[in-house]
Amino acid sequence: AQTVTQSQPEMSVQEAETVTLSCTYDTSESNYYLFWYKQPPSRQMILVIRQEAYKQQNATENRFSVNFQKAAKSFSLKISDSQLGDTAMYFCAHGEEAAGNKLTFGGGTRVLVKP
Amino acid sequence: SQTIHQWPATLVQPVGSPLSLECTVEGTSNPNLYWYRQAAGRGLQLLFYSVGIGQISSEVPQNLSASRPQDRQFILSSKKLLLSDSGFYLCAWSGIALYEQYFGPGTRLTVT
Numbered sequence: 001a002q003t004v005t006q007s008q009p010e011m012s013v014q015e016a017e018t019v020t021l022s023c024t025y026d027t028s029e030s031n032y033y034l035f036w037y038k039q040p041p042s043r044q045m046i047l048v049i050r051q052e053a054y055k056q057q058n059a060t061e062n063r064f065s066v067n068f069q070k071a072a073k074s075f076s077l078k079i080s081d082s083q084l085g086d087t088a089m090y091f092c093a094h095g096e097e098a099a100g101n102k103l104t105f106g107g108g109t110r111v112l113v114k115p
Numbered sequence: 116s117q118t119i120h121q122w123p124a125t126l127v128q129p130v131g132s133p134l135s136l137e138c139t140v141e142g143t144s145n146p147n148l149y150w151y152r153q154a155a156g157r158g159l160q161l162l163f164y165s166v167g168i169g170q171i172s173s174e175v176p177q178n179l180s181a182s183r184p185q186d187r188q189f190i191l192s193s194k195k196l197l198l199s200d201s202g203f204y205l206c207a208w209s210g211i212a213l214y215e216q217y218f219g220p221g222t223r224l225t226v227t
Contacts, residue, residue: 033214043153043203045218091158095214100164100172101147103216107158 002027004094006106013082014114020067021077021109023092033095034068034075035103040088048090051075082113117142121206121219129227134179134193136222138206141187146208148189149216150181153203165189201226 003026013019025034036048051059051068058066063083067076079086092106118141128134140146147166151159161174163181171181178197182190189206203223207216 035215043221043223045159045205045207045221047215047217050215089156097214100166101209101214101216102149102161102164102174103214105159108156110156 002094002096002104004092004104004106006090006092006109008109009107010110010112012112012114013079015082015084017082018078018080019082019111021079021090021092021111023075023077023106025073025075025092025094025104027073027094027096029096031097034066035093035095036064036066036075036077037091037093037105038086038088039091039108040085045091049077079111084113084115087111087113117208117217119206119208119217119219121204121222123222124220125223127225127227128196130198131195134191134196134200134224136191136204136206136224138189138191138219139187140208143187143208143210145186146210148183149207149209150189150191151205151207153205153221155203159205163191196226198226200224 005024032053034051038046038048049059049061049064063080065078089108091108093103095103120139149164150162153159165171165183179193205221206219209216
């Protein structure tokens with residue numbers, strides 16, 4: 001079974017600074033997908049960024065970028081120029097090309113952006 | 116564009132009562148559908164998923180069941196709720212050629 005591990009339960013960052021969230025995963029497949037989701041206090045799950053394992057280039061979405069290290073099975077998220085609205089739980093998720101396209105989620109990292 | 120709805124948003128039910136949570140998706144056909152449960156401050160636990168009408172896969176044996184009577188409708192049910200069924204329930208969809216999932220607003224269930 002796939003596992004996704006987020007080793008940082010909570011992180012805080014000053015507004016306008018940068019924070020990096022860690023994620024490691026376990027898989028025996030060569031092709032798969034990785035995602036970061038954001039869950040603000042409203043509890044709505046929002047897709048932040050996705051990365052296909054066959055792509056070597058790291059994905060970027062505005063202030064969000066990833067560092068994908070396939071050999072190390074590592075997938076970190078960097079939030080640049082942190083804003084108060086970035087305060088949320090962040091979940092890393094792993095998916096494979098299989099029946100149902102299921103995702104396995106990590107336990108989450110709580111990010112608090114301080115003014 | 117696609118949208119996903121869940122209702123009710125909040126529900127308080129006594130132990131032993133039945134449960135029915137509904138999820139509908141608009142703007143897409145033949146989606147994969149998913150039910151998750153999230154305990155407070157924790158990650159998401161996949162309960163059921165469906166790749167088509169009447170096709171339900173259960174991930175965790177429990178007091179709950181799921182049904183998909185229509186292409187874009189997914190229902191989570193229980194005949195008799197337990198205290199341990201309390202939590203936040205999220206429905207999600209994905210397209211056949213997509214691997215990311217899109218989530219509904221969730222239902223907060225409290226069993227008293």
